[in-house]
Amino acid sequence: MGLIKVTIDRQVLRNNFREIKRLLPPSVSVGAVVKSQAYGHGMVECARVFAQEGARFLVVSLIDEGITLRESGLEEPVLLMGGIWPQEAQDCIRYGLTPVISGLQPLKALSRAATELNQEARVHIKVDTGMGRLGVPMEEWREFLDEALSYPGVVLEGLMSHFSVADSPENSDVAYTMQQMEVFKAIVEEVRKKLPHLKWIHLANSAATLQLPQTHWNLVRPGLGLYGGLRIPQINLQEAMEVSSRILHIKRVPGGRFLSYGRAFRTTRETLVAVVPVGYALGYLRSLSNRGEMLVRGERAPVIGRVCMDLTLLDVTHIPQVELGDPVILMGGKGKQRITVFEVAQWMDTITYEVFCILGGSHPGQREYVN
Numbered sequence: 001m002g003l004i005k006v007t008i009d010r011q012v013l014r015n016n017f018r019e020i021k022r023l024l025p026p027s028v029s030v031g032a033v034v035k036s037q038a039y040g041h042g043m044v045e046c047a048r049v050f051a052q053e054g055a056r057f058l059v060v061s062l063i064d065e066g067i068t069l070r071e072s073g074l075e076e077p078v079l080l081m082g083g084i085w086p087q088e089a090q091d092c093i094r095y096g097l098t099p100v101i102s103g104l105q106p107l108k109a110l111s112r113a114a115t116e117l118n119q120e121a122r123v124h125i126k127v128d129t130g131m132g133r134l135g136v137p138m139e140e141w142r143e144f145l146d147e148a149l150s151y152p153g154v155v156l157e158g159l160m161s162h163f164s165v166a167d168s169p170e171n172s173d174v175a176y177t178m179q180q181m182e183v184f185k186a187i188v189e190e191v192r193k194k195l196p197h198l199k200w201i202h203l204a205n206s207a208a209t210l211q212l213p214q215t216h217w218n219l220v221r222p223g224l225g226l227y228g229g230l231r232i233p234q235i236n237l238q239e240a241m242e243v244s245s246r247i248l249h250i251k252r253v254p255g256g257r258f259l260s261y262g263r264a265f266r267t268t269r270e271t272l273v274a275v276v277p278v279g280y281a282l283g284y285l286r287s288l289s290n291r292g293e294m295l296v297r298g299e300r301a302p303v304i305g306r307v308c309m310d311l312t313l314l315d316v317t318h319i320p321q322v323e324l325g326d327p328v329i330l331m332g333g334k335g336k337q338r339i340t341v342f343e344v345a346q347w348m349d350t351i352t353y354e355v356f357c358i359l360g361g362s363h364p365g366q367r368e369y370v371n
């Protein structure tokens, strides 16, 4: 009986792309990050929108995502930020995908596959300047680069790194971001002496793209900003995702009754209760119990009691005209009657990235695109 509808407004995606592009000089290209189903918005559809808007790269994590983009007819360069397993080297070249390299094993495999296929393997090398996740350790990049350049068939096309706290306004985090940038800058300067024609140099995620022009080099990699999950003054990014359902059942309950699992809510008065057929199995997490709100007939209705696997209860006493089948907005809406991803993230005690991924990604078959 579970029912969730995820609606994605393509025009909002376009506007967000343009808004980001507006801030960039023509020398800076955009690599649109569409990994993980475009943060729940649908990878292929979003990739089409951003490619039409002029994205120079489509940025994903895994080779399977890259292959899906190719099989869907997208011809833009595709950057695989998660790199590849050595056994994926041949497919990587066949599908014309560009992996980000952090270690020697995939490079060796790519060199071998390039020779076997009589083709080139284009790669970007990632240096870890402080994120501490993927990337060649910054103390080892010189030896790594020398070795990488010795592999036949491998063409080094880009150099990159990634920030860990570019979105934080805390002084110590800002200093850390600047330090990462300075480390990267010094590496870029040295690499350029050796490779003056290195094509792509990139560091910036959304937060850095929008706030730190000195981190742009010639390519930026925004993700969250394209989907409207970031608030930056003077920059008009909107949320493209709306999540809705319908009222499954309505009933009047006297005061003093316990509702839902765990007896976590007790009515204090006669209460009109609406049951919505969405729960944590569809991404409406249990942390929203007694905390979240949904929109019914343009009015906010609080979630009461524990969110269940596929059902959630709302107090709609103040919306007496409510009817079975009425639409319910879990996230989204228009104008003042709107539940933002920022609110949902706060209620869920998480970040907007995760809200988009879990609410948008739980039922991919039911995403609908408008505009």
Ligand SMILES: Cc1ncc(COP(=O)(O)O)c(C=O)c1O
Binding pocket: 033, 081, 162, 204, 205, 206, 207, 221, 222, 223, 224, 225
């Ligand atoms: C390496 C890398 N670059 C860019 C991005 C995009 O970051 P954001 O969504 O904050 O713009 C990500 C996202 O996780 C990433 O892992």
